[in-house]
Amino acid sequence: xxxxxxxxxxAGMSAAxxxxxxxxxxxxxxxxxxxxxxxxxxGMPYNIADSKREIDDLVVRAAKVFREKQDINLLTGHxxxxxxxxxxxxxxxxxxxxxxxxxxxxLLIATGGRAVVxxxxxxxxxxxxVLKSLEDGRKIKAYIREKQVKKAVIIGMGYIGLEMxxxxxxxxxxxxxxxxxxxxxxxxxxxxxxxIQAELVSHDVGMHAGHAVERIEPDGNHIRVICTGLTxxxxxxxxxxxxxxxxxxxxxxxxxxxVGNSIAVDRTLKTSDENIYAAGDCADAYHMVTGRKxxxxxxxxxxxxxxxxxxxxxxKSTELPGIAGTAVFKVFNKEVARTGLTIKEAETFSFDPASxxxxxxxRAHAHPGSTTILVHMVGDRKTGRxxxxxxxxxxxxAHRINAAAVALHNRMTVEAFSQTDLAYAPPxxxxxxxxxxxxxxxxxxxxx
Amino acid sequence: xxxxxxxxxxAGMSAAxxxxxxxxxxxxxxxxxxxxxxxxxxGMPYNIADSKREIDDLVVRAAKVFREKQDINLLTGHxxxxxxxxxxxxxxxxxxxxxxxxxxxxLLIATGGRAVVxxxxxxxxxxxxVLKSLEDGRKIKAYIREKQVKKAVIIGMGYIGLEMxxxxxxxxxxxxxxxxxxxxxxxxxxxxxxxIQAELVSHDVGMHAGHAVERIEPDGNHIRVICTGLTxxxxxxxxxxxxxxxxxxxxxxxxxxxVGNSIAVDRTLKTSDENIYAAGDCADAYHMVTGRKxxxxxxxxxxxxxxxxxxxxxxKSTELPGIAGTAVFKVFNKEVARTGLTIKEAETFSFDPASxxxxxxxRAHAHPGSTTILVHMVGDRKTGRxxxxxxxxxxxxAHRINAAAVALHNRMTVEAFSQTDLAYAPPxxxxxxxxxxxxxxxxxxxxx
Numbered sequence: 001x002x003x004x005x006x007x008x009x010x011a012g013m014s015a016a017x018x019x020x021x022x023x024x025x026x027x028x029x030x031x032x033x034x035x036x037x038x039x040x041x042x043g044m045p046y047n048i049a050d051s052k053r054e055i056d057d058l059v060v061r062a063a064k065v066f067r068e069k070q071d072i073n074l075l076t077g078h079x080x081x082x083x084x085x086x087x088x089x090x091x092x093x094x095x096x097x098x099x100x101x102x103x104x105x106x107l108l109i110a111t112g113g114r115a116v117v118x119x120x121x122x123x124x125x126x127x128x129x130v131l132k133s134l135e136d137g138r139k140i141k142a143y144i145r146e147k148q149v150k151k152a153v154i155i156g157m158g159y160i161g162l163e164m165x166x167x168x169x170x171x172x173x174x175x176x177x178x179x180x181x182x183x184x185x186x187x188x189x190x191x192x193x194x195x196i197q198a199e200l201v202s203h204d205v206g207m208h209a210g211h212a213v214e215r216i217e218p219d220g221n222h223i224r225v226i227c228t229g230l231t232x233x234x235x236x237x238x239x240x241x242x243x244x245x246x247x248x249x250x251x252x253x254x255x256x257x258x259v260g261n262s263i264a265v266d267r268t269l270k271t272s273d274e275n276i277y278a279a280g281d282c283a284d285a286y287h288m289v290t291g292r293k294x295x296x297x298x299x300x301x302x303x304x305x306x307x308x309x310x311x312x313x314x315x316k317s318t319e320l321p322g323i324a325g326t327a328v329f330k331v332f333n334k335e336v337a338r339t340g341l342t343i344k345e346a347e348t349f350s351f352d353p354a355s356x357x358x359x360x361x362x363r364a365h366a367h368p369g370s371t372t373i374l375v376h377m378v379g380d381r382k383t384g385r386x387x388x389x390x391x392x393x394x395x396x397x398a399h400r401i402n403a404a405a406v407a408l409h410n411r412m413t414v415e416a417f418s419q420t421d422l423a424y425a426p427p428x429x430x431x432x433x434x435x436x437x438x439x440x441x442x443x444x445x446x447x448x
Numbered sequence: 449x450x451x452x453x454x455x456x457x458x459a460g461m462s463a464a465x466x467x468x469x470x471x472x473x474x475x476x477x478x479x480x481x482x483x484x485x486x487x488x489x490x491g492m493p494y495n496i497a498d499s500k501r502e503i504d505d506l507v508v509r510a511a512k513v514f515r516e517k518q519d520i521n522l523l524t525g526h527x528x529x530x531x532x533x534x535x536x537x538x539x540x541x542x543x544x545x546x547x548x549x550x551x552x553x554x555l556l557i558a559t560g561g562r563a564v565v566x567x568x569x570x571x572x573x574x575x576x577x578v579l580k581s582l583e584d585g586r587k588i589k590a591y592i593r594e595k596q597v598k599k600a601v602i603i604g605m606g607y608i609g610l611e612m613x614x615x616x617x618x619x620x621x622x623x624x625x626x627x628x629x630x631x632x633x634x635x636x637x638x639x640x641x642x643x644i645q646a647e648l649v650s651h652d653v654g655m656h657a658g659h660a661v662e663r664i665e666p667d668g669n670h671i672r673v674i675c676t677g678l679t680x681x682x683x684x685x686x687x688x689x690x691x692x693x694x695x696x697x698x699x700x701x702x703x704x705x706x707v708g709n710s711i712a713v714d715r716t717l718k719t720s721d722e723n724i725y726a727a728g729d730c731a732d733a734y735h736m737v738t739g740r741k742x743x744x745x746x747x748x749x750x751x752x753x754x755x756x757x758x759x760x761x762x763x764k765s766t767e768l769p770g771i772a773g774t775a776v777f778k779v780f781n782k783e784v785a786r787t788g789l790t791i792k793e794a795e796t797f798s799f800d801p802a803s804x805x806x807x808x809x810x811r812a813h814a815h816p817g818s819t820t821i822l823v824h825m826v827g828d829r830k831t832g833r834x835x836x837x838x839x840x841x842x843x844x845x846a847h848r849i850n851a852a853a854v855a856l857h858n859r860m861t862v863e864a865f866s867q868t869d870l871a872y873a874p875p876x877x878x879x880x881x882x883x884x885x886x887x888x889x890x891x892x893x894x895x896x
Contacts, residue, residue: 040814040879042873043813043814043874046815046875047814057814060813300869300881300884322869324868327873328872328873339869364488366488396846398847399848399851400850402881402883403847403850403854405869405871406858406860406868419752420850420854420857421736421787423776424776425490425777425778431458431490431748432748432751436748
């Protein structure tokens with residue numbers, strides 16, 4: 001049997017490797033358009049922050065290992081341009097311009113996502129960067145070094161923008177962040193969002209929400225970012241406006257698409273074509289809280305979906321229950337985490353939400369080094385269910401969110417969650433864990 | 449209505465305060481035998497470690513506040529010696545030798561636990577200490593200061609012993625730990641236990657498992673701890689051999705007792721007498737994994753049980769689901785956490801357990817500062833259920849355990865747990881959280 005994979009990143013390589021482990025006789029081919037496979041994309045901002053490290057440190061497994069140790073026919077520099085579902089073939093062109101065609105019994109589309117690039121005048125300036133592929137990371141590192149970048153503008157204020165902001169500040173680069181929307185982190189409860197904004201300001205980051213970028217102009221060796229009511233100068237511009245699913249191949253092949261134009265898959269990761277799977281940032285998923293389709297491109301679900309595809313291709317039927325929308329990131333000294341729905345999302349999905357924001361401590365009463373932890377929690381008045389949690393703090397946030405994520409997977413009520421036996425010792429939190437204090441407060445509010 | 453509480457620590461004061469909040473007209477009396485109420489007992493080792501801090505820093509709320517702000521009739525120095533359930537009275541004697549008697553409509557026994565003290569020759573030496581009450585903490589701090597303690601022996605290797613070991617080493621006191629049993633932490637998976645033992649040894653702690661203490665002898669200003677095959681010298685000895693429930697009052701009143709001689713209570717915290725509740729370290733609880741009675745004296749469940757008693761006394765019917773046996777402690781640079789059953793406990797309760805121990809990392813591939821996290825996970829082959837987790841690592845352990853605790857509350861299978869959407873970012877862990885890697889490995893083992 002021939003298993004063909006388009007895309008050699010998290011989902012694609014996870015699927016290829018596991019399929020080979022499941023069935024050593026399976027003929028597995030991976031077509032990757034770049035020269036890089038299996039690298040820690042999320043590690044790029046941290047690598048860029050350290051001028052002594054090479055970007056290639058992020059390669060988890062070399063292409064050679066997949067080829068020689070795992071007997072995977074891994075072809076880099078192979079861009080697929082067409083899928084023919086009825087003929088069960090894919091075709092495309094190599095970097096060197098040669099055409100190719102491969103047939104398959106089972107196909108996995110793991111084409112990932114691509115950075116959103118706005119259609120504005122001046123976008124062809126060589127100082128304008130995105131950060132999605134390892135090649136992007138290479139270019140940014142080289143550009144910072146060669147141009148001795150001292151000043152950067154980041155357009156967008158999402159995870160990548162914030163992580164890159166910290167990375168650039170580590171390199172003593174002056175940073176301005178700009179976005180068209182008026183609210184810094186619109187998905188986040190106000191008090192939490194303000195504490196992160198304060199953290200950025202205290203690290204001398206210029207924060208400019210509410211300014212649409214109109215055009216970008218060269219200015220000698222510099223770049224001028226012209227926004228409504230604001231002009232920013234920089235040596236380098238990073239576009240961090242989010243990503244969109246690379247679903248064109250699938251769409252052109254007639255496959256069904258879904259939320260945000262991602263490829264629609266069922267719980268077995270199968271698309272609308274019997275023999276084609278999709279996984280990773282290009283595909284949708286079920287949300288554990290709403291039970292509905294969602295599109296949240298994150299690394300764990302890409303790896304997990306790759307494994308599930310491999311199992312299904314090899315005849316070991318596997319269904320993925322779905323994702324809770326759990327995410328964590330670091331901005332300077334703040335850990336920021338979320339899982340489940342925001343109150344607005346809860347309203348959209350016809351819940352009757354109530355929410356609280358509480359302030360707790362990262363260590364016990366009178367324990368030295370204690371800092372504030374803010375918790376925002378959302379529950380449903382109708383069913384009593386826990387719907388979502390957001391947290392910000394200097395410590396004890398990143399892993400704490402997982403307790404709430406597991407609660408969401410189990411459709412726990414806020415009351416049941418408030419009764420869970422969470423760990424306590426003075427260096428790690430108050431007797432009543434911040435999550436429990438939030439649940440206790442939310443419960444009171446939901447009862448009234 | 450008269451609500452009478454015996455014991456003014458975590459469970460007792462939580463109950464008294466909440467009862468007053470629930471029903472401001474309720475007549476609430478608390479009889480506490482010491483002079484201290486509402487302090488962070490678990491914080492004592494950390495306070496002792498810092499000679500600049502006073503032990504009274506650990507007082508969370510002063511007796512005065514309970515009396516004046518909350519209108520609780522709080523009587524310290526009142527030792528109850530007798531409960532008369534048929535007459536609904538309790539009687540006793542004050543520190544000053546005066547007898548007293550109080551009547552009640554509802555009674556809460558929150559007498560806590562007491563440190564186990566072995567019956568050995570020489571136990572009356574003034575250099576021999578236990579650490580249970582704030583008064584014990586005061587004595588230890590004073591003794592270390594006055595006697596300029598340079599060398600200590602800790603008998604017992606439980607949480608308190610380990611935390612006090614770290615505290616004494618912080619004060620540059622040389623420490624030997626000794627226990628009769630041959631295994632350092634018998635409840636812990638061997639590889640994890642060994643990593644903690646190595647941590648202690650690397651901090652120059654003498655570890656002597658397998659030596660029963662036979663007697664203690666004075667030796668000038670020193671103390672000799674005579675064990676089988678070993679004699680240890682010290683300026684001070686700490687008995688850290690665990691605690692036992694203070695259930696004599698209840699037993700003498702004819703109330704039913706349970707595991708480890710704790711007071712038997714139902715899910716509403718009611719004892720075998722209609723009008724008497726028990727909560728905190730003196731009472732038993734239901735275990736979420738086994739569904740059976742257990743006795744695990746920890747702070748959160750004491751506070752929570754106090755609240756539940758207050759609600760039940762005030763007519764707001766509340767049942768506690770039970771505890772998962774979640775605990776965390778710190779030993780030098782190691783965080784140690786557990787929840788649920790050990791493999792031996794699982795066998796005792798007629799599960800068909802399988803277990804794995806895996807080694808993972810605290811940060812992502814190629815992220816600087818990453819250290820080892822060891823995870824031991826137990827599942828049931830018959831039902832597929834997750835039964836227990838233990839973890840050791842330098843970071844990322846204390847709060848990570850809570851995800852597993854919540855899973856136990858929901859009787860999740862290892863497979864369902866392996867599919868949970870846990871947080872990922874490079875500074876905080878690998879893409880596959882150590883808990884997920886353990887679940888994936890355990891699942892494979894359970895399938896074979």
